[in-house]
Amino acid sequence: MTHTYQITGLTCSGCQNKVQSLLSQIKDVQSVDISLAEGTADITMSQHVQTKTLQDALKDYPKYQLSEAPHSHHSMSMEMDAENQSWLATYKPILLIFAYILTIAVIAGNAMDHGFMTMTAMRVFMSGFFLVFSFFKLLNLQGFADSYSMYDIVAKKFRAWGYIYAFVELGLGLAFTLDIAPFAVNAITFVVMTVSLVGVLQSVLNKRKIQCACLGAVFNLPMSTVTIVEDALMIAMSGVVLLGVL
Template sequence: MTHTYQITGMTCSGCQHKVETLLSQVKGVQNVDISLAEGTADITMAQHIPTSTLQDALKDYPKYQLSEAQHTHTMSMDMEDTENRTWLATYKPILLIFGYILTIAIIAGYMEHGFMTMTAMRVFMSGFFLTFSFFKLLNLQGFADSYSMYDIVAKRFRAWGYIYAFIELGLGLAFALDVQPFAVNAVTFVVMTVSLIGVLQSVLNKRKIQCACLGAVFNLPMSTVTIVEDALMIIMSAVTLAIIL
């Protein structure tokens, strides 16, 4: 499980390294990822570690003060509730969304002279990006907070979470209008590949954090389902690029 804590008193990379070292020495801590700019620490632990124990690890350096981040504590509680649900109940929202988008894409692909696979793919990708960007924009800050916990770019450049939501919106509109197919598919391939790297790292490291794919609206855990989402967009964009070339 991973929890985020607020840490005050860090003023330089030396402080960051010192705090990381001290917290990493606590029994049960598996990983410590500190954001100096945000003043936060994402701590992955084998089992729950009391906040007081983490605070004791910094007691010899009183200028560093650790406290719980309220929004993350609530998120962790939600994730624990999610674990008690069945797989179908957990992923029902995303399965329904995929079902609706796929149905529309198949209908759009049927023409008088046969089924147009490329048209169906384009409509599916448009529906995918428009729908997923919609949920992100409902709570843009919440999405950015969740995304910065695992995305390799957003970890270092938090504003990327805000930018990414609008990139998805732009891609959705571009696919719908069928403009500049080569450029649009190239951007899709690059952006989704970068996104997939962070997802793979989190899943392989078994980090129990919230997936930001549907923004902060639905409480979905990071899992192989998230990998399939990104991989599907990568494959479709790669196929389209291959055909165009």
């Protein structure tokens, strides 16, 4: 069952992610979809959760006030409209970023006298990936950390990891750019992205409707197989390089 509630006090995506994280931790709450523009939250529950329980989850943040909204039952037609939204329109930002990074990587791989250099192209791609994605995370570090803690297996238990992770990506991007310690850098990439993928897989398989934190809190991208492919691609590239070094 899904019910809609009014929420006041939401002023930015950081607020949105914070409230979403708090409400998602309540027993029997399966997913939380918050509209910042409308000030509403669509909460899907395995069984009914009292409004008082939802309000108590926000009690440490008094500026966020939750109340019941008229016609709180989320209609089937609204759900169908959301599901029918253009896939291309939803993922346009991340697709454009991948296209730009891939183009630069291909150009770099061809800029050699010995034919196409696959390893060079992969290194440039990974460099661009981490630098661009860390940039978006650092635009709203708190918002990213709030969103990331909703599904990452490490950030759930150690919230500071969300803040650290953005700088880990930045460091990896710079290391790939400068071609520093290839084995160590690719090994770190393999481990970090594998751990990240576990949380993504859990969320997608459990069909949790939460925001993907890959582009920080700047774009409201839903968690989906696109996120799985993104992480898996980086794991595969780093794995190939590690095998080549060995």
